[in-house]
Amino acid sequence: MNRVAFVAIASILTQRKVQLQSTGDSRHIHYKLKSREEHLADALLNEYDVIIVGGGATGAGVSLACANRGLKSIVLESQDYASGASSKSTKLVHGGVRYMQQVFQLSEKNRLEKLQLVAEALRERSNFLSMCSYLTQDFPTLIPCTNLFDLGYYYFGSLIYHCVYLYYQTGGHTFKPPRIVGKEEIQQHFKFAKCNYGVIYYDGQFNDARMVQELLVTSSLKGQNMANYVEVKGLLKNEQNKITGVQAFDKIGQKQFQIKGKCVVNATGGWADNLRLMDDPTVSKRIVSVAGSHLTMPQKYGSHQWGYLIPKTNDGRVLYLLPWLGNIIMGTTERKLDNAISDPTVSKEEYRWLLQSFCDEFAIDASEVAKDVKSKWCGVRPLVYQSNALSTKEVSRTHEIEVSKSGLVSVMGGKWTIFRLMGEQAVDKVQGLIGNNQKRLENLPKLVGDWTQFDNKKEIQDMMKMFNLPQTYAAYFLTTYGDRAYDVLKLVHEKPENKESLHPQFPHTVGEILYQIRYEQARKPEDILFRRTRLGFLDQNAIFNVYEKVFQIMAKELKWPEKFQKEFLKENFEYIRKLEF
Ligand SMILES: Cc1cc2nc3c(=O)[nH]c(=O)nc-3n(C[C@H](O)[C@H](O)[C@H](O)COP(=O)(O)OP(=O)(O)OC[C@H]3O[C@@H](n4cnc5c(N)ncnc54)[C@H](O)[C@@H]3O)c2cc1C
Known part of the structure; x- marks a missing residue:
């Protein structure tokens, strides 16, 4: 054989x-x-x-x-x-409305390449969402408009984006067409919004790590x-x-x-x-490393259902405000680096630019908003260099x-x-x-444990009953682990000490952390705090509260020797401290 x-x-x-x-x-x-x-x-x-x-x-x-x-x-x-x-993205599954816009710019030289890029990504957007339904969703994004010219421009732009998707789609998840919305509907979602009308278009979103x-x-x-x-x-x-x-x-x-x-x-x-x-x-x-930063804000600054796209900030870049896991994420910047760095930090300039662009759009006081920032993070985008590119926007x-x-x-x-x-x-x-010639699968592969083909409401209710959970917690486990949620929760319920909560505002317990160590290869506290759970991206104060507890669970489960524990605790805590405001 x-x-x-x-x-x-x-x-x-x-x-x-x-x-x-x-x-x-x-x-x-x-x-x-x-x-x-x-x-x-x-x-x-x-x-x-x-x-x-x-x-x-x-x-x-x-x-x-x-x-x-x-x-x-x-x-x-x-x-x-x-x-x-891959854990520090804007969490969008998208064709790229920005590249669509560039296709129509008079100065654009690579029109066809940009269009192909958008078409390819739009086709994959549908595939992505249907492959992994429990970790993804489609959602509306508002482009605010202050005059009728902008309204027409963004509506027809979004319509073309949708038509390109319809033309190139080969199956998978379906997206709704764009629509125009008025002030009343906008105000229900964004109380600080100043625009009288806007355009809603649809893209996908996910939990990257x-x-x-x-x-x-x-x-x-x-x-x-x-x-x-x-x-x-x-x-x-x-x-x-x-x-x-x-x-x-x-x-x-x-x-x-x-x-x-x-x-x-x-x-x-x-x-x-x-x-x-x-x-x-x-x-x-061949690689150009471009850093991009984000801030996490409380939900009061946005909508829990709609994204908001500022199409032109003071330096011409776009800025997204997106609902994500109960908060609002704001980004992104573009800063060219000399080399890829493992853990780049948000620079002071980027931090200020993000806050100022947000406050300019909604005419609110930046010093007030700064107090509410919950987290910040920076990632390195690996772009392939072409010698004719003038700026990172053009790579x-x-x-x-x-x-x-x-x-x-x-x-x-x-x-x-x-x-x-x-x-x-x-x-x-x-x-x-x-020398192997096995063909690609004809149907899209689904992730193991995708339960969304079943009755969603019933799945959540069953889980609430079986493990005595509030609805939001049952939804968290099912949308994070798919069907594996049952394995995670069985471990949580195996012993009374596994039920101990890590933080009153989050669904994480000792048992869930044990699952992540045993079956998801978590080996350092930061793995748990930033990628298995997303605490570090959502609320950096929370990680200072739970850090020692997570460390103790790991030390016991992985049988870390005492001497090693002391060094490791110091080294890791310093890593976490770097993130402090
Ligand atoms: C700020 C920002 C926002 C973005 N937003 C979006 C978005 O909304 N939507 C979207 O579609 N895309 C987005 N992207 C792009 C997307 O995140 C990246 O294209 C993607 O994550 C790249 O994945 P990767 O696996 O190639 O690289 P990485 O995720 O960087 O993985 C490379 C891995 O290789 C490992 N490695 C390096 N050297 C070695 C070695 N010698 N041995 C073993 N391992 C090694 C590294 O540790 C690293 O984990 C964004 C990117 C950034 C930076």
């Missing part, structure tokens, strides 16, 4: 095993997930078809595409999953491996200078080891040039897949919305290199 057939059958059996674990009620399946240590033990025994370097949106997309085509892969992530750009986690869980249940805190330090090559594996370093176990693979995919985002240079020191750099958001002579497949640029497409295209290249 050839290897591909073997992996495909193993993958089917793994899924079958999942089905067999179902309890009496066929809806509530127990998902048997491996620990980080089990994944690493597999890594030493296996020879992989594909080694994926980087555990962000791109790496997770490649992993899922491998799983769906019967290839055996491992994702190696040097920090935590989604700790790069959780999405990486859910994609990896799906891949893992389909037989793929993954380990965080494993840095790729070198590439192994044979006498013909072809890649045969990687030299890796486990930062938790402090061990150096080799992993064998037929092909390596470089999904390292802003760090892509490092791996390209490791492969061939003569290549020229294309398109993606490129490069195959080196030794067989390194580098996936560069792009955006979250098109992660699935980038994954499929990267695996097309991989197949060319390793």
Whole structure:
């Protein structure tokens, strides 16, 4: 039996095993997930078809595409999953109204390229939402208008955006057409709004870091491996200078080891040039790192249902105010960096610009608003450089897949919305290199545990009854973990101490943190505070309150030696302190 057939059958059996674990009620399946240590033990025994370097949106997309085509892969992530750009996005699943606008600008030289970019992303927008319904939603965004010329301009612009979507859509989630709204309706959502009318258009939204986690869980249940805190330090090559594996370093176990693979995919985002240079020191750099910052505000500054797009701020950039997990996020800026930095911080200038642009739009006092800022974060957008670009606004958001002579497949640029497409295209290249020809799936793969095909209200009510939860908490678990919510809550209810709440304003408990350590590879408090839960993005004061508790849970569960605990507590607390206002 050839290897591909073997992996495909193993993958089917793994899924079958999942089905067999179902309890009496066929809806509530127990998902048997491996620990980080089990994944690493597999890594030493296996020879992989594909080694994926980087555990962000791109790496997770490649992993899922491998799983769906019967290839055996491992994702190696040097920090935590989604700790790069993939947890720090604006959380939009979109075609990009800004690029649509550029298509019609007289000065625009790459009209066709921009249109293709929007069309491709709009098609993927539908795919994204239908693949992962429980983590995503469509939502209306208001473009405020102060005169009839603007109203006509933005309405027809949004209509063309919608028509491009209708023309290129190949299935998946459907979006409503744009519409014009009057002052009364606007005031119901934005009490500070000054405009008399506006245009509503629709896009998608999601929980980015959780999405990486859910994609990896799906891949893992389909037989793929993954380990965080494993840095790729070198590439192994044979006498013909072809890649045969990687030299890796486990930062938790402090061990150096080799992993064998037929092909390596470089999904390292802003760090892509490092791996390209490791492969061939003569290549020229292609990545431009552009930092983007956001602020989190309380809901009183916006709407819990509508987004608000300021189409032109004082420097010509757009600014979004978006409802997200009970708060409003405001962003983004664009600041060119010399290199990709692991944890870039929001600069004073960006902070001021964000606040001032918001206050100018609504004519409110910036010093008052500043007191209410709940969190701030900054991410690095990995753009692919074209020599004719004059500014970062002009560096294309398109993606490129490069195959080196030794067989390194580098996936560069792009955006979250098109992660699935980038994954499929990267695996097309991989197949060319390793001589496999299994076709892409005809139907869109659903995430494991997608319950939204069932009656949503009933699902939430069942969960409320079964675990004695308020409605908002039941909704939180189902929209965060999909069907795995039952496994999480069973662990919460296993012992009385697991029910202990971390913070009175959030649904997180000791049991949920234990689940994230055991089955989602959380290994540092920041993994829990920023990416498994989104506390750090929602309320930075809350993380100072819960930090020590989370640390203690991890120290006990992971059996950290006492000496190590002291050093680690200090090092990690300093990391968290850096975020203080
Ligand atoms: C401010 C901002 C807002 C954005 N908003 C949106 C949006 O609303 N919608 C949208 O569609 N897109 C958005 N994007 C773009 C999107 O977030 C990125 O395109 C996407 O997250 C990139 O994913 P990635 O996996 O390529 O990179 P990353 O998420 O950065 O992942 C790369 C990973 O590689 C790891 N790595 C690096 N070197 C090594 C090594 N040697 N060994 C192992 N691992 C390594 C890193 O630790 C990192 O985790 C936004 C980006 C930014 C910065």
